Amino acid sequence: METPTNAVPPSILKPSARSIATSKWPNDPSTIDKYNWLLHVMYGRGEYDRIQQFIRVQPQTNPYMTYVQALVNRQEGRIAEALDLFQKSVVENPTLVNIKQVAKSLALLGRYRVAIDAYKEALTRTTNDWEVFHNLGLCYMQLREFNEAKQYFLQALQVSEIQEASYIALGKVLLLEGERDEAEAIFERGARRNPESPTLFTHIGLLAFERAHYTKAFECFGTALTFCPTHIPAIMAACQVIQKHGDADVALSKYRIIYGRKPECAQVWNNIGMCFFSKKKFVAAVSCLKRANYLAPFELYVLYNLALVHLYLQQNASAAIFLQSAIRINRKHAPSYALLGVALSKLNDSDNAERAYAYSLKLDSADPMTLLNYGIFQANTGVSPAKINSTMQQFHRCYAERAAAAANPRDIDASMLDVATKLGYPAPPPAPPSDLPTEKLSFPSGLPPPPAFPFSTNSNRPADDSASNVPPPPPPSASSTLSPSDSTKDDDPTKQSPPDEPEVKTKIYDANRHKLRRMKQEPT
């Protein structure tokens, strides 16, 4: 039996089949571009979903729709899809705009070589496009071909003199090559053209800070913060200076801004901890530092600061363990060994303490703080007076050098001399005492000295900056206590790392750190 439907011709079942096929196209195809303006407006205000929906309901597509769809894909992170669409656009219409977009997508995908080829293709169509030159520079920077990068950034700046991004990128390339003077000149030039750029001023300030021009650095950070009171790198850097001046409360109030915006930044927690430390709120300091350590377990200075605080709290075992971790991260960090010497001598492990001091001095023989602590240690363990004498002489020599080099009296701690005097080795040119204090020295141990100065590593520099100087921890005690009656302001030029350093640098630093992890053990 035949089903009746078979008899019915398809055209009756689908009477509109034919007309649909033709009405696919509008009557007047000359105006397929008529909604481009709307797509552009919607793209401008970020209505990405609506654009996709709108394009879907259009009866036909035009090249601009493909282009906008590609842009939307890229904005939403689907870069590979965006690249496909842009490439389609280039095949249809190889204009400068399309080629630039292909190149940009390739660069975002990390295919810098291909991106460079695409940008060079774009350069055959234009000679004065800032974006092309700047992005070429960035690609070369990523490939670590700094000469090409510099050349293209300079060309970009020739095309457009006001581009902050090019100044910053060029300065960073120069810094990566170690050309600090040239980098500074570029930043200054950029700052003249962009007098309100917080980033440029922060960079200038950081360079000044490295050269210990603290006043200039602080002015630069101040300028940056005037124009953008929430610019995190500038706040970090400015607070570093503020903390250096011992104004922990001001620094703390500024750190709140960063805390509010980046609550998981280990560097901030470290610095907050050290602010509490200088306010003698030790428990809070430990809490904050431990959080910093939790967030960044491989951060040398967090461990170092933790050890320091624990030494003050007389938790010597914890201090020693944190120092061992610090040394494991950087086995060339002299201050850690020096502090370990203090901790171990307090734990009655004088053999290893001796070795730690010796190793620390081998790494950095010019640190007066280490020498002083070593001298005290030697005095307490009853070493021969001649040895103590030579240590203390070296201490006075180094101290005098530091004092001469320090522009600001704050930069060096004069109380070290008092301690030396009490030890029986007064300062000026050695009048070696005829006999050694055989009896143990004992100083009033009041409140533990205020202190130490927050460190936070700067990813630009190796962590074992030999210029860094450690606040003296309470020196060792065998049966007696000998603590410096007060303590120091630290003169560490290490400065805060702005948390958002460019990726390249972080990578370098990381690589470095990983290398350092394979280290030998500390003497125990």
Add this chain to the structure above:
Amino acid sequence: MTSNKRDKSASRQYQEISGNENESDQTRPTTAAANDAKSKWLAAHNDFVAGINTVGTCMELVDLFAEGSVNLVVADFGNILLMPKLQAKLKVFKSFSLLKENNLSDLPCALVACYTDNLQPRIPALAVASGSAVFLFKSLRPYYKFVLPQIEIAQVEKDVWHKAREGNVDIRAMHDVLNELHRAGTVPLTPRSLTFLQMSKSNEAYQFVEHYKNVELKRQSCVTCMKKLNKNSADEDGLNCLVIGTEDQHIYIVEAEAFTILATMTCPATPSFLEVSGVYDVEFRILAACRNGYIYLFRRGNQTPRNAIYLNSIAVGLERFGKNIIVGCMDSSLHCYTTKGKRYWKHILPAPITAMCQIDYRPKGFQAVAVALANNEIHLYKDKFLVDVIQVEENIYAMKFGKLGREDATLIMITKNGGLVIKILKRTATFEENDTLHGPPKEQQVKIDVPKRTKLYVDQTLREKEQAETMYRIFQQDLIRLKLLTGKEFLKSVQAGLNPVAKTKTEAIRINAEVHGLGPRFKLTVKLQNT
């Protein structure tokens, strides 16, 4: 019915998005909170279901009937997602209520109220640009349609289609000829030929040619933006010209009385926003923000731009105050340039810009630019200073400031979901010329949440103070023992030739574990394979 549903789901989606934005905003820099009592604006009208969907260029405040009361005219898109079906309407509001509406034939892209004659009383006409035409409405009735001039078509292309009309349709040959023409790139092809070239199936292409071969071949541009320019006097009700920016990168100046093209200018890219000042017969300037991220400046008598300003992003709004250009960009930055192209200042705003409008309140001599942001705030900048922040309930997609009804200073806002919000500037309001964001940022008041230490910790601390030496020794011993153990195990595994791939003899399953990263966050990949 279906349309309603789609509407709702769409709006819900938007709400979700905006909700998320709100959350993330809490960590953003802060904006002075607008306290209701202290606010300088009165909420005059809130209608979140007005169903108006438009852009800032499609709103006009004008005394449409010469009766001393200003009407709001909006060219409404309707729901653009119901595309083949158009709901575009021209809506006229008297004070806050809808007075009249007219259907439009296509989505409007700009609306301008202009004076086309010298008759008294001064009754303006409405020019609505859509597609490739400008429709002129007088007394809300269609009056005239001005179509953009046709663009030249290559002779070869004409011949190709002419042949097709005569009957010998050879898809392959047509494709080859047109493709060659397209590659040569001297004269752009018509959209029809471009669509034809995109077709991959010859069957489809054949249908296409059959469908179009009898239609006249045209290449016509579309309007992308439109503004008005006074013709011969600077009076507010003087005769106007229309300045029209088109998709094919031209700017036309069209006289509104007889619709003759007075001047044509060539723009290096498609303009998306125009800003016009001056008088046509004397001296005028046109600023065109283009899709390629440039602003071009045109002056009287020049076909090509005099100056170009490069923006790092595309413009989402363009306003001019005297010699200053204020432009909002897609990367949430607001810039101020001189007409010479020098940058005065640049602000990074806390959220992307969704709309901009000029505020010119003559009675108080107050001039500012209002910038609506995606975080539901409207920032008012006077020169470079942020003088006020208005909080609104939804994202604002279109804004217009001016007289409405008999009120001198009203700010009319259209929200993302079609709401109409009107606020009136209080007469007592004064704007101080310093930054309301001055002073420490809001976060500075937030207390730092220092992690608490437990009693156990304190006890342990005390114990450590007493027995540090023992504790340290035991710790060291244990640590060394652990290391020894690890070393032994490792040695054992090396000697036994074990690798990280574990295999059982009986079951055909392999397990392979890999650790990526060193912690505290790391990735553990466990591969379980049935061999």
